[in-house]
Amino acid sequence: MFRVTVRDHMMIAHSFRGDVFGPAQALHGATYVVDATFHGESLDEDGIVVDIGRAGAQLHEVLADLTYTNLDDDPTLAGANTTTEVLARVVADRLADRVHAGELGDSARRVSAITVTLSESPVAWASYERTL
Secondary structure, eight states: OEEEEEEEEEEEEEOOOSGGGGGGGSOEEEEEEEEEEEEESSOOTTSOSSOHHHHHHHHHHHHHTTTTSBGGGOGGGTTOOOOHHHHHHHHHHHHHHHHHTTTTOGGGGGEEEEEEEEEEETTEEEEEEEEO
16 A cells, blocks of 8 residues: 655634533634545556645645634534544545545546544644545
């Protein structure tokens, strides 16, 4: 299995519902380092899983829709506790939509899975992996 990873970051505001979240039930900010890993069983004729420049640009565009926003106001996330795990799935799903739409180029047709990892700090992160 081949893997190519690109990295970016996002800064958001949100709040949580549920006593388990304690003070994080109030509106607060979070900054995430976001890694998107594209998995492929084979390489294309140029020897790549996915064009790393396109992958980075598409990740940046996906994150741009979330960055500097209050996720509590985002209608596409209505009713969701936007935990790190949930946000990892949101980013992975949006990247998968872009792969299917051809926005990552022809080589991305070989991508079999995407893993998105959101790091909250050097010692805490969450990931979501989905197949294509």
